[in-house]
Amino acid sequence: xxxxxxxxxxxxxxxxxxxxxxxxxxxxxxxxxxxxxxxxxxxxxxxxxxxxxxxxxxxxxxxxxxxxxxxxxxxxxxxxxxxxxxxxxxxxxxxxxxxxxxxxxxxxxxxxxxxxxxxxxxxxxxxxxxxxxxxxxxxxxxxxxxxxxxxxxxxxxxxxxxxxxxxxxxxxxxxxxxxxxxxxxxxxxxxxxxxxxxxxxxxxxxxxxxxxxxxxxxxxxxxxxxxxxxxxxxxxxxxxxxxxxxxxxxxxxxxxxxxxxxxxxxxxxxxxxxxxxxxxxxxxxxxxxxxxxxxxxxxxxxxxxxxxxxxxxxxxxxxxxxxxxxxxxxxxxxxxxxxxxxxxxxxxxxxxxxxxxxxxxxxxxxxxxxxxxxxxxxxxxxxxxxxxxxxxxxxxxxxxxxxxxxxxxxxxxxxxxxxxxxxxxxxxxxxxxxxxxxxxxxxxxxxxxxxxxxxxxxxxxxxxxxxxxxxxxxxxxxxxxxxxxxxxxxxxxxxxxxxxxxxxxxxxxxxxxxxxxxxxxxxxxxxxxxxxxxxxxxxxxxxxxxxxxxxxxxxxxxxxxxxxxxxxxxx
Numbered sequence: 001x002x003x004x005x006x007x008x009x010x011x012x013x014x015x016x017x018x019x020x021x022x023x024x025x026x027x028x029x030x031x032x033x034x035x036x037x038x039x040x041x042x043x044x045x046x047x048x049x050x051x052x053x054x055x056x057x058x059x060x061x062x063x064x065x066x067x068x069x070x071x072x073x074x075x076x077x078x079x080x081x082x083x084x085x086x087x088x089x090x091x092x093x094x095x096x097x098x099x100x101x102x103x104x105x106x107x108x109x110x111x112x113x114x115x116x117x118x119x120x121x122x123x124x125x126x127x128x129x130x131x132x133x134x135x136x137x138x139x140x141x142x143x144x145x146x147x148x149x150x151x152x153x154x155x156x157x158x159x160x161x162x163x164x165x166x167x168x169x170x171x172x173x174x175x176x177x178x179x180x181x182x183x184x185x186x187x188x189x190x191x192x193x194x195x196x197x198x199x200x201x202x203x204x205x206x207x208x209x210x211x212x213x214x215x216x217x218x219x220x221x222x223x224x225x226x227x228x229x230x231x232x233x234x235x236x237x238x239x240x241x242x243x244x245x246x247x248x249x250x251x252x253x254x255x256x257x258x259x260x261x262x263x264x265x266x267x268x269x270x271x272x273x274x275x276x277x278x279x280x281x282x283x284x285x286x287x288x289x290x291x292x293x294x295x296x297x298x299x300x301x302x303x304x305x306x307x308x309x310x311x312x313x314x315x316x317x318x319x320x321x322x323x324x325x326x327x328x329x330x331x332x333x334x335x336x337x338x339x340x341x342x343x344x345x346x347x348x349x350x351x352x353x354x355x356x357x358x359x360x361x362x363x364x365x366x367x368x369x370x371x372x373x374x375x376x377x378x379x380x381x382x383x384x385x386x387x388x389x390x391x392x393x394x395x396x397x398x399x400x401x402x403x404x405x406x407x408x409x410x411x412x413x414x415x416x417x418x419x420x421x422x423x424x425x426x427x428x429x430x431x432x433x434x435x436x437x438x439x440x441x442x443x444x445x446x447x448x449x450x451x452x453x454x455x456x457x458x459x460x461x462x463x464x465x466x467x468x469x470x471x472x473x474x475x476x477x478x479x480x481x482x483x484x485x486x487x488x489x490x491x492x493x494x495x496x497x498x499x500x501x502x503x504x505x506x507x508x509x510x511x512x513x514x515x516x517x518x519x520x521x522x523x524x525x526x527x528x529x530x531x532x533x534x535x536x537x538x539x540x541x542x543x544x545x546x547x548x549x550x551x552x553x554x555x556x557x558x559x560x561x562x563x564x565x566x567x568x569x570x571x
Contacts, residue, residue: 149228358399
């Protein structure tokens, strides 16, 4: 029988103590006497152990991944996002948001899966718990592969006498393992689960994401020995050798979720993030929060200073993102017949624009002196919510409204908000399917149009794209723009999309992004669009893969560093 770590036992004891569980569960005079044998005999303790695995799952990100792409910018010039976009990393120093070497969590899950079969509990619960843990392990490995390429696949508890220096597995072997894990989890998990717990549909949806990535140009390599795809060979070609089969596998995986007929697009784009009931059929898997126990700081970090609470200055949308939102008639602002008016640029856009973007004149609300106060944003020269960027006012001419709770007045620095983090939602399944099917088919079929039209119709777009009206390339461009606006800002997807499509040098290197500068004369506004980035962004090709942390390379001499990143001293 394996023994779990003292840290986990201590946390489990603390949870039991503070939750008021049966005091006879433990020897209160000697809680350190709990052993692994005790744990696996008690279903309550096992459930709490599984809860610690859920607790490891990250949710809302403070400011990083949106501010390093073409979504938004941070006010604070010396912080980590700005260091990243100008390639000011110190070699080997990849802490903070870039590091995701999560083997401490892997160890926990390996221990859980190694012992759960011996647990004294009913077989149905045991199978469900195994599926939940397996899903979490697959997710951990996928996010490491997303950053580093192939990583060591450690799937059983390691003994102190084992060789703890483990080499990296290949990129393809890692993907195959993750997909197999999710297939097994799908077989073990129930079709229905409370929100915040893993269901069969969640495992299938994650497989849909994983297979989409595996088919994408950044990850597509036919050599099963490759630890990563050589950065010099990464390009925007989606039709490389072997791509068709992988795109089809991705389409099939996402289609399977659609055919469950369990999920649907939520009708209200603002309510999507606030409805915690079972009526929200778009939520597939989420990280939950509850004020007083666990919260995040989304509402605080994007408010204008007038409604601020010790935070702010984060996620100011760029003009390029604003321009990407279609008009209500479905056309982009530069297309003939769009009815876009450059002198009144915020009129007639699709519903996602109004749900997500705080533009000049948009309504927002928050805490002013302890009172819920609604304001119309004044983002023009001399306006209340413009200028004085050091105080946290916008530096792009926009604020983020997406996912905010308009009734919340208790937000504060990194705390006070409890909107769930919708990690997997049905809109992603639809767009994953549309992208994958478009890539493997000679031309997009009716199912691709249906998926894209469903997304656009929910956004209030009044026209339907006729089947057969677009070729593969045009449909690809449309789907990519839909992903840009649908998952913009707080959802942290754009950076990874740009990289997996092999277009990071185009989007993130030697370019500057733009803001809006508005002046007011009487009741008339004038709009100019200056460059926002003070110098060109820099994306070195080596940044397709993050460097493996120097501390891990020092501890494990069998680890190979990623391409063009240095080894630490002594290696």
